[in-house]
Amino acid sequence: MTDHEFDELMRDLDPARAADVPPPDSVRHRSIRDRALGEPSPRRSRRVLVAVAAALVVTGAAAGAMVLWSDEPDVFAVSCYAEADLGSDRVQGDPTLGVGPEACAPLWQSGGAFGDGPPPPLAACIVDGAVGVFPGPEGTCGDLGLARSVGGETALATMVELDAALRGAIVQTPCVSPEDAVPAAERIVADLALDRAGWTVRQTTETTAERPCASYSVDEERKLIAIVPIP
Amino acid sequence: MPESSREQRFDDLYRTTFAAVYAYCVRRVGRRDDVDDVVSEVYAAVWRRLDDALAADAPLAWIYGVAYRTIGNRRRGAARSLRLVDRLRAQPRERATAPDDHVAAAERRRELRAHLDAALAELSPVDAEIVRLSVWEELSHGEIADIVGVDAPLVRSRLYRSKQRLERALQNRDIGWSPDTKGSTTREGDTSGPSGTDQGGPA
Numbered sequence: 161m162t163d164h165e166f167d168e169l170m171r172d173l174d175p176a177r178a179a180d181v182p183p184p185d186s187v188r189h190r191s192i193r194d195r196a197l198g199e200p201s202p203r204r205s206r207r208v209l210v211a212v213a214a215a216l217v218v219t220g221a222a223a224g225a226m227v228l229w230s231d232e233p234d235v236f237a238v239s240c241y242a243e244a245d246l247g248s249d250r251v252q253g254d255p256t257l258g259v260g261p262e263a264c265a266p267l268w269q270s271g272g273a274f275g276d277g278p279p280p281p282l283a284a285c286i287v288d289g290a291v292g293v294f295p296g297p298e299g300t301c302g303d304l305g306l307a308r309s310v311g312g313e314t315a316l317a318t319m320v321e322l323d324a325a326l327r328g329a330i331v332q333t334p335c336v337s338p339e340d341a342v343p344a345a346e347r348i349v350a351d352l353a354l355d356r357a358g359w360t361v362r363q364t365t366e367t368t369a370e371r372p373c374a375s376y377s378v379d380e381e382r383k384l385i386a387i388v389p390i391p
Numbered sequence: 392m393p394e395s396s397r398e399q400r401f402d403d404l405y406r407t408t409f410a411a412v413y414a415y416c417v418r419r420v421g422r423r424d425d426v427d428d429v430v431s432e433v434y435a436a437v438w439r440r441l442d443d444a445l446a447a448d449a450p451l452a453w454i455y456g457v458a459y460r461t462i463g464n465r466r467r468g469a470a471r472s473l474r475l476v477d478r479l480r481a482q483p484r485e486r487a488t489a490p491d492d493h494v495a496a497a498e499r500r501r502e503l504r505a506h507l508d509a510a511l512a513e514l515s516p517v518d519a520e521i522v523r524l525s526v527w528e529e530l531s532h533g534e535i536a537d538i539v540g541v542d543a544p545l546v547r548s549r550l551y552r553s554k555q556r557l558e559r560a561l562q563n564r565d566i567g568w569s570p571d572t573k574g575s576t577t578r579e580g581d582t583s584g585p586s587g588t589d590q591g592g593p594a
Contacts, residue, residue, distance in 0.1 A: 163554060166554055166557065166558050167526050169503075169507075169561075170507065170522075170526045170527070171526060171527070173500065173503055173504045173507050174418065174527055175417055175418050175504065176413075176414035176415075176417040176418050176527070181409075181410045181413045181414060181417075182413070184406060184409070188427065189409065191427075192409075192427055192430050192431045192434065193402070193405055193409075193434065195431040195435070196405075196431050196432075196433075196434035196435040196437070196438055197398070197401070197434075197435075197438055198435070299498055299501065302498075302501045303501075
């Protein structure tokens with residue numbers, strides 16, 4: 161690898177992309193400036209559009225979105241984003257439908273605030289300890305620098321910590337064997353006091369010569385961390 | 392200076408440097424909400440020392456220096472959330488199980504980036520910053536020297552050695568990258584990094 165090639169690789173992997181930077185006319189651009197000057201941010205920047213999605217779906221109302229404003233976004237279980245961009249418009253999902261993409265799907269359907277057809281692929285990520293759902297494929301959370309939501313009722317912050325710890329202990333090179341991954345995961349579960357909440361770790365399939373390394377999946381419903389042999 | 396005029400000068404500086412400073416912070420902090428906080432903190436310092444910023448030969452490089460110190464202070468303070476983000480960013484990710492082309496390319500890109508983050512983490516913080524400032528911010532050795540507090544000739548030699556180490560580290564990780572395979576990564580937008588040319592040092 162020449163010096164030029166190295167520079168080329170590093171530039172190609174530059175985490176700063178044009179889409180990351182709030183545009184000059186955006187609320188975030190203004191909000192950061194106001195915070196720097198010690199001025200109160202415009203309340204709009206802390207507001208979240210609350211669409212009454214269910215009502216729109218039921219009534220089949222056309223594009224005229226029925227919206228309310230709220231100043232307390234943190235209480236919402238699921239924030240639905242209009243674009244795969246943290247600066248895009250947010251709408252509260254319908255918590256009765258779930259705490260994942262399903263809570264936002266109606267917004268993309270007929271009469272919804274975001275679309276008027278079949279929902280696009282939706283990715284559930286963790287944003288400030290709550291779930292944020294973005295349009296995009298599976299890798300969208302990673303592209304945004306966010307952890308994937310592993311869903312469910314367990315405190316999301318704990319799930320973020322769990323996911324990060326499991327990644328650090330198991331999903332790394334060189335490979336960790338499933339036999340070593342199980343006790344490592346059990347230690348993590350104990351460290352996070354999840355064992356007291358009934359969480360267990362189990363290798364779900366046998367290790368083979370073709371699949372010597374471990375990966376994991378988190379089944380929040382069954383409170384199970386499954387250790388899975390992979391290539 | 393009347394406050395309104397001072398604010399206008401700040402706004403002019405903010406408008407012309409914001410994108411580059413924001414990109415600088417994204418590269419080093421990662422999480423968007425944390426980036427917003429850091430950028431706000433950086434410009435709060437700029438506001439307090441506006442005369443110094445405007446008197447600098449290159450205000451953007453001066454602000455980079457503020458951002459460098461701001462992020463360093465925050466890392467030393469080691470907010471739990473930032474440590475978590477660092478861990479997330481430093482770990483190679485799982486491969487997608489059933490990738491289509493887009494997912495596979497994005498996954499490959501994340502994997503490469505994780506390897507690069509891990510390799511950078513093996514350098515000293517100053518050496519890693521010298522590499523980032525050279526490649527991503529495209530600053531001169533003199534500008535880098537002013538920001539990290541190292542003599543310019545040393546910047547040149549440390550940059551050379553650091554790149555050699557990074558290249559070896561990446562080759563040892565067998566990331567399979569070459570100029571021919573570069574196109575397999577998905578470039579989802581331009582870097583929009585600042586040119587940073589002919590800029591002097593920060594205060």
